[in-house]
Amino acid sequence: MKTYHLTTPIEDKDIEDIRIGDIVYLDGIMVTCRDVAHRRLVEEKRPLPVDVANKAILHAGPIVKDLGNDKYEMIAVGPTTSMRMEKFEEEFVKQTNVKLVIGKGGMGEGTQRACKNSKALHLVFPAGNAVFAATKVEEIIDAQWKDLGMPETLWVCKVHDFGPLIVSIDTKGDNLFEKNKIEFNKRKEEEIIKINKEVRFIK
Amino acid sequence: MLYEYTEPILSEQGSKMRDIMADYISVVSHRLPDDVAKKLKELAKIEVDPLQQLVYDTMRENQLLAEKMKRPSCQDTGALQFFVRCGSHFPLLGELNSIFKDAVYRATKEAPLRHNAVQTFDEYNTGLNIGNGIPSVFLDVPDDSDKIEIYVYMAGGGCTLPGAAMVLMPGEGYEGVVRFVMDQMTSYGINACPPLLVGVGVATSVETAAMNSKLALMRTVDSVSPNANAAKMEHLLEDGINNIGLGPQGFGGKKSVMGVNVVNTARHPSTIGVGISTGCWSHRRGKIDFDAELNYELPLNEGVEL
Numbered sequence: 001m002k003t004y005h006l007t008t009p010i011e012d013k014d015i016e017d018i019r020i021g022d023i024v025y026l027d028g029i030m031v032t033c034r035d036v037a038h039r040r041l042v043e044e045k046r047p048l049p050v051d052v053a054n055k056a057i058l059h060a061g062p063i064v065k066d067l068g069n070d071k072y073e074m075i076a077v078g079p080t081t082s083m084r085m086e087k088f089e090e091e092f093v094k095q096t097n098v099k100l101v102i103g104k105g106g107m108g109e110g111t112q113r114a115c116k117n118s119k120a121l122h123l124v125f126p127a128g129n130a131v132f133a134a135t136k137v138e139e140i141i142d143a144q145w146k147d148l149g150m151p152e153t154l155w156v157c158k159v160h161d162f163g164p165l166i167v168s169i170d171t172k173g174d175n176l177f178e179k180n181k182i183e184f185n186k187r188k189e190e191e192i193i194k195i196n197k198e199v200r201f202i203k
Numbered sequence: 204m205l206y207e208y209t210e211p212i213l214s215e216q217g218s219k220m221r222d223i224m225a226d227y228i229s230v231v232s233h234r235l236p237d238d239v240a241k242k243l244k245e246l247a248k249i250e251v252d253p254l255q256q257l258v259y260d261t262m263r264e265n266q267l268l269a270e271k272m273k274r275p276s277c278q279d280t281g282a283l284q285f286f287v288r289c290g291s292h293f294p295l296l297g298e299l300n301s302i303f304k305d306a307v308y309r310a311t312k313e314a315p316l317r318h319n320a321v322q323t324f325d326e327y328n329t330g331l332n333i334g335n336g337i338p339s340v341f342l343d344v345p346d347d348s349d350k351i352e353i354y355v356y357m358a359g360g361g362c363t364l365p366g367a368a369m370v371l372m373p374g375e376g377y378e379g380v381v382r383f384v385m386d387q388m389t390s391y392g393i394n395a396c397p398p399l400l401v402g403v404g405v406a407t408s409v410e411t412a413a414m415n416s417k418l419a420l421m422r423t424v425d426s427v428s429p430n431a432n433a434a435k436m437e438h439l440l441e442d443g444i445n446n447i448g449l450g451p452q453g454f455g456g457k458k459s460v461m462g463v464n465v466v467n468t469a470r471h472p473s474t475i476g477v478g479i480s481t482g483c484w485s486h487r488r489g490k491i492d493f494d495a496e497l498n499y500e501l502p503l504n505e506g507v508e509l
């Protein structure tokens with residue numbers, strides 16, 4: 001478990017040696033981007049109104065306070081379930097050249113391919129810690145696709161020391177959660193055999 | 204499209220209850236109930252690896268910040284759900300739906316809460332955190348008292364809202380219930396923000412089992428079913444799921460759950476309904492009990508006054 005500090009713009013060489021289970025802290029630009037924004041780019045073929053190349057996206061729908069005059073304050077922000085974006089992520093990474101995809105829980109084979117082929121990482125911010133995360137957002141510098149409502153707007157954030165981010169898929173395509181799942185499922189079958197001896201309540 | 208909402212004209216007592224509820228919803232958004240906070244402290248001591256400790260440290264610091272800054276501790280403040288037991292002589296029974304909806308409307312601005320109501324088929328966010336059927340109010344009128352007990356639950360989109368339920372054949376037995384719960388743990392449960400509070404409902408159909416599983420999440424994490432066999436199953440499932448070793452956030456660890464609660468009701472001879480709802484570690488469940496004069500108690504939040 002090594003710790004890295006990354007600053008956008010992020011180049012391939014900055015992340016090539018980072019492996020699953022390592023910890024990353026981020027400085028620079030991170031854009032919230034979730035369900036409908038992915039769909040709009042990939043299925044509706046609408047160009048993303050924010051350039052995320054060599055930057056980070058966060059699968060998240062924050063609570064943002066509108067201060068007026070296009071000024072906003074980040075109140076609470078944390079990751080949402082990344083797996084919901086799996087359907088779109090491979091194509092998303094390919095089209096945008098985003099380098100860090102931050103979210104919650106694991107992602108699947110498409111994202112693994114994307115991380116390997118386009119040199120990117122999927123990372124997990126410990127979910128539910130939304131005030132902690134909000135204090136790492138220095139400023140919201142832009143907001144696009146506001147028609148999607150507060151959770152789905154692309155909030156462009158300037159962050160400092162944003163983390164801990166635990167690497168779940170690395171540039172070799174290794175996948176922490178998929179590895180864990182194999183072990184979890186093996187243990188589950190053993191536990192079911194034990195429990196089922198004790199629950200024959202219908203006789 | 205625009206969702207039209209006009210604040211209701213409530214009675215004097217109705218307005219008072221609405222204001223208390225709005226204040227309490229804000230408290231629930233930034234403070235975990237006592238039973239959950241205590242359990243998380245215990246679990247944090249058990250996990251010793253640096254990664255697990257880092258996660259638990261982040262959780263601890265987040266809750267301190269949320270309390271200090273009076274902000275929602277997790278950004279997903281859920282689709283609000285109210286599980287209510289109301290005596291038939293509680294004076295505001297007829298105003299309850301309006302009171303709850305307006306309390307959510309006001310708390311959304313004051314807390315602030317996230318806008319989590321998307322009107323289906325028309326597919327637009329109302330921007331108010333209320334919509335058709337949100338908040339959800341589940342009302343039981345068990346007797347003719349003049350009191351009311353209300354559970355307030357911030358049901359999040361990544362944990363408890365994607366529950367599951369199905370109807371088993373009796374031949375599958377309680378072994379089938381175990382399989383259904385355990386399979387959900389290694390698929391959905393990993394992403395539902397462990398350590399989890401697992402609610403299991405056993406009943407006769409999908410909706411009764413699902414409702415029981417939700418009521419199970421309203422029980423405290425260390426509570427035990429009054430039925431001996433159900434209590435046995437709670438214990439077996441808790442050990443079994445812990446031994447899977449999901450750990451905090453599914454990174455692996457010694458513990459997976461804060462607890463397993465089973466709520467059961469009778470079944471038709473041809474069916475076993477089973478439902479599961481997963482509460483995340485940030486299990487923002489509140490309880491407020493009122494008497495007829497609106498004196499209230501907060502049994503899950505010692506030391507809190509509104």
